[in-house]
Amino acid sequence: MVFRNCWRRLKVMAASLPMRRKTSFYPVFLYRDSGQGDIDQGMRLVGGRFRIGWHDYFLPYRGGWQGNWPPEVKRWLYSFVWLRDLHALGSHEARLAARTLISAWAENAPNDSIAQEGPVMGMRLASWLGHYEFCLMTATEETQRRVMEVIRHEGRILAALLPLSPQGWRGLAALRGLLAAFMAVPEQQGFFLRYQRYFPAEMERLILEDGMVADRSPEAQFQCVQELSCMMAMFSALQLEPPPLLPVMLAKTCPVLRALCHGDGKFAVFNGSNERSAEDIQALLDRAERYRVIATSLPKGGFVRLALGKSMLFVDATQPPARGFDRAAHAGTLSFEFSNQQNRIFVNCGACSEQTWQQGLRSSAAHNVLVADEISSSDFGADGHITRRPAHVECVHKSTEEAHWLDLSHDGYYPALGTVWSRQLYLGQNGEDLRGSDIVEGERDVRFVIRFHIHPDVRVVQEDDDVILYVAGEIWRFRQVGGVMSVEEDLYVGRGKPEKTYQIAVSSRGGRDIEADDEGVTKRRQKVTWLLERVPD
Structure with missing residues (x-):
């Protein structure tokens, strides 16, 4: 274990070295992140703040990306999943806010270990690429070039971090980020090879025989289905056949997600889950499943x-x-x-x-x-x-x-x-x-x-x-x-x-x-x- 940790640190250090190759200033492939956004949160973000739980926090607009936010707030903020909220709002101000924050990160990312966590990094890369058309396509060539440098750089670090210890559904987020880096820079075949190597093992430890995620949480089930659905969209954009296991696991997890809902269409409240809106759940199922099937029993999920x-x-x-x-x-x-x-x-x-x-x-x-x-x-x-x-x-x-x-x-x-x-x-x-x-x-x-x-x-x-x-x-x-x-x-x-x-x-x-x-x-x-x-x- 000590040797493995030392070897991983050496790989990360090597991946962090500057690249000699000239970086193109735009991604080769793009996809659209279809995750549901919160318009109210988008409006708060445009106003320079955001809400997590029951507290409001200020965004790092001009003060750099350093801040004294709690760890879980940092994970949300550093992941850039909130680009969905700005995209849902869809205004010119929302586009500029997203571009400003991405550019600030590309110029001066925080020196924070949370920013380098595999799942956080994966969500960040996937979010940047999934909302690239919305907020970066009309940016200056210099801004796009700098963003591409960061995508290539962080993709190398993420590849070096794999395989991760068990992280629940967040392990899928790390893999999706690596796939996003490959879409942006497909000549980096190593990104795709690492994805192919570790995806089956992640599926084996995350998804139980009956399709329930090992987290045993309706919210984690939702996030897992969302990650797998986004991966399917990414392979479609790449015009590549997905790994055979990907559609199989998506077909196994969707009936379980549907089964974890009460008659109001919202989640049963177990293991870190809240009700979540029925519209969000149904919208994800509409995108992800081919047939309306509900799991009749969950013997492994418990x-x-x-x-x-x-x-x-x-x-x-x-x-x-x-x-x-x-x-x-x-x-x-x-x-x-x-x-x-x-x-x-x-x-x-x-x-x-x-x-x-x-x-x-x-x-x-x-x-x-x-x-x-x-x-x-x-x-x-x-x-x-x-x-x-x-x-x-x-x-x-x-x-x-x-x-x-x-x-x-x-x-x-x-x-x-x-x-x-x-x-x-x-x-x-x-x-x-x-x-x-x-x-x-x-x-x-x-x-x-x-x-x-x-x-x-x-x-x-x-x-x-x-x-x-x-x-x-x-x-x-x-x-x-x-x-x-x-x-x-x-x-x-x-x-x-x-x-x-x-x-x-x-x-x-x-x-x-x-x-x-x-x-x-x-x-x-x-x-x-x-x-x-x-x-x-």
């Missing part, structure tokens, strides 16, 4: 998707993603989301890039799970990776035409508390009857809370032993046995900003003894059963 009547139930039924694919993962093992028609009822809380919010939103308490003794089923390190996770997660699904049953369990609380949590879920009555049973077994009773986070569009009223949910003109009733129920204030960020809402919290009571195990140790069992049902008109 999500259970149950559709019955007009209702939909999503369950996170396996371990969190492996290291390298877990930077956005949440401690939401066995969490679920439930919707009826286009109306979300029970939801996880969402995700955001704000450092002060990330830890709380990644914790188990921000999901529809049982939280034992106020700890999470997984822990996270300072680098964002998971440091502790459940060792065993079980899921058994049985069904008839009228109903579904799920038997689930995980041991994420066992190391700290010596307990195992089991959850049984039932969906029946044409999707209008959702029942659950949550059981904690261990050597002693533990304190726990079962949390049911409610979507902001639902009106909540507590009446005696019931909680009444008013959902788009319909009435749903929640009740439980075995715990102490309360309704608490809550926050939901799944639509990109904090929204006040409510959650149902069912706290534990004392359990009972159960039969001794093989070693003669008597165990304790605590059990809560609950029901959500639609009240007939």
Whole structure:
């Protein structure tokens, strides 16, 4: 490993040496980046600022590319993916803003390690080429020549960085950047050869057998499909046949992307994902897929998707993603989301890039799970990776035409508390009857809370032993046995900003003894059963 790292540094140093060959002043091949842009963000960019999460930041217009932005903001800014926003705005001012910022980078790029990260560099090169016609085609020859020098230079560095360690879908972004560099400078055959060499391996480690990405995230699935779709467009512009694996993987990932949406056409909120607009998702699928197919099961991806009547139930039924694919993962093992028609009822809380919010939103308490003794089923390190996770997660699904049953369990609380949590879920009555049973077994009773986070569009009223949910003109009733129920204030960020809402919290009571195990140790069992049902008109 030490030798490999030293060799990679030597390759990068060699790639950074000045080129003797004269650079042409325009790319040989171009393509159009078809990613959806945000017009509102484009207007902010023209005004010299941008918004990430819930904060506004200033652009480096005339002060160079140095700045004290947070790392995740730098990754977004240095990637130039925001050229999509300026292109979507499409005004003359947007074109000049894009050209000015690219020219400033070409003249004086920041001396920042984040700017040299493979995925960031790949997104930057692909963005420059994908929006070249929009913002650079009418620039001066000197500006275009300088930009081409940077494309050639950064393409060499990117080629030297490969292969990358596992980076989730961002590994595809690095490869797409290398393909973009080849399009601009096709005489650099090494760019294309490196792409061909590492693309199959990236596909093998990123995309699971059922088409789910290893990140196990709807948002990561979206980004993966977008990267593959853009690669197809690039091969079309090159008038070359794509690698056989590329259309095959695109055909595998699109049905999964469609399957990860509720009835409103937006994402289920798991593992760093928010709802995202249905229009964005559908626009990508329209570009990327040949047939409207939906994945019926995700055994390797670990999500259970149950559709019955007009209702939909999503369950996170396996371990969190492996290291390298877990930077956005949440401690939401066995969490679920439930919707009826286009109306979300029970939801996880969402995700955001704000450092002060990330830890709380990644914790188990921000999901529809049982939280034992106020700890999470997984822990996270300072680098964002998971440091502790459940060792065993079980899921058994049985069904008839009228109903579904799920038997689930995980041991994420066992190391700290010596307990195992089991959850049984039932969906029946044409999707209008959702029942659950949550059981904690261990050597002693533990304190726990079962949390049911409610979507902001639902009106909540507590009446005696019931909680009444008013959902788009319909009435749903929640009740439980075995715990102490309360309704608490809550926050939901799944639509990109904090929204006040409510959650149902069912706290534990004392359990009972159960039969001794093989070693003669008597165990304790605590059990809560609950029901959500639609009240007939």
